[in-house]
Amino acid sequence: MPHTDANSVVQTMRQIFRQTRSIAVVGLSPKPHRDSFSVSASMQRNGFRILPVNPNATQILGEPAYATLTAAAAAQTQPIYLVNCFRNSADIPPIVDEAIAIGAKAIWLQLGIAHEEAAAKAEAAGLLVVQNRCIMVEYARLSAQGGL
Numbered sequence: 001m002p003h004t005d006a007n008s009v010v011q012t013m014r015q016i017f018r019q020t021r022s023i024a025v026v027g028l029s030p031k032p033h034r035d036s037f038s039v040s041a042s043m044q045r046n047g048f049r050i051l052p053v054n055p056n057a058t059q060i061l062g063e064p065a066y067a068t069l070t071a072a073a074a075a076q077t078q079p080i081y082l083v084n085c086f087r088n089s090a091d092i093p094p095i096v097d098e099a100i101a102i103g104a105k106a107i108w109l110q111l112g113i114a115h116e117e118a119a120a121k122a123e124a125a126g127l128l129v130v131q132n133r134c135i136m137v138e139y140a141r142l143s144a145q146g147g148l
Helices: 006-019 035-045 069-074 089-102 116-124 135-144
Strands: 022-026 049-053 082-085 106-109 128-130
Touching: 006 106, 006 128, 006 135, 022 035, 022 069, 035 049, 035 135, 049 069, 069 089, 082 089, 089 106, 089 116, 106 116, 116 128
Parallel strands: 022 049, 022 082, 082 106, 106 128
Antiparallel strands: none
16 A cells, blocks of 8 residues: 555655665656646756656656656666656556566655555555655655755
8 A cells, every 4th residue: 555644654754865866757748838848847846857758758857758667777887867757647556567667766746746546556666655646746845854
């Protein structure tokens, strides 16, 4: 069962932020007015490398875009640690399957996105899971609290 109590969620977020240097962003839009773009740009400004996963783009935020997580993972010299999802909740199960297959260590479902079965599958495979939270907001909040 995915962790839902506030304390364990905060601990999970801290662990993810402390161990992540690059973030594969599934559903990252090249359009600056979209949340996925502004959130990813903010994380990039905070020192994280963004790996865009969008089959309809070639480059986003100055980084090459990949059609799939598998393609993104194959192009890296280091394993992808975190997969951040900007997709509808119904689209999450195959993304979790792919994250498990590439050896990701964590999956983050953005604000408004949750899928309990997929989250449970990810946790059973050993991945850290955060659901229904904005990575940009949580990073800023934990940083301001000195929690990182």
